[in-house]
Amino acid sequence: MSRRAQTVRFKCSHEGCEEYALYTADDRKHAARLYDTYGNGKYKCVRHAHPEEVLSADSLVKTYSMKVFKERHGMFWGVDKAGSGFVFGPGFKAYADDFPEGTEIKISAEVIIPKPNQIPNINERGRE
Numbered sequence: 001m002s003r004r005a006q007t008v009r010f011k012c013s014h015e016g017c018e019e020y021a022l023y024t025a026d027d028r029k030h031a032a033r034l035y036d037t038y039g040n041g042k043y044k045c046v047r048h049a050h051p052e053e054v055l056s057a058d059s060l061v062k063t064y065s066m067k068v069f070k071e072r073h074g075m076f077w078g079v080d081k082a083g084s085g086f087v088f089g090p091g092f093k094a095y096a097d098d099f100p101e102g103t104e105i106k107i108s109a110e111v112i113i114p115k116p117n118q119i120p121n122i123n124e125r126g127r128e
């Protein structure tokens, strides 16, 4: 069996979508597993797999909330049950052990679109 890494590519199965996912398979066995998971139209890009999470001009703010659950072996962030002891994203990191059980973390993202008169003209940007 070949041990050579290979790139495998899957097109989003949503009609008309041109998004592709590229994965690097360690070997042919790994590539076969990727084809089982994503091949034959099973792959969907984030826009089509989780449209409710994608920010857009019609959906400028997204908020996600988790809380701390106490388990026998430590504290964990989760939605309905214990998940990870550490959560992170752009600009923040949080260890569940640093907070009491029941603590809530709200993670928000907001897109602020400039007003039409604030959008730089492409020609102007090209001259900068």
Ligand SMILES: [Zn+2]
Pocket (backbone or CB within 6 Å): 012, 013, 014, 017, 018, 019, 044, 045, 046, 047, 048
């Ligand atoms: Zn798609």
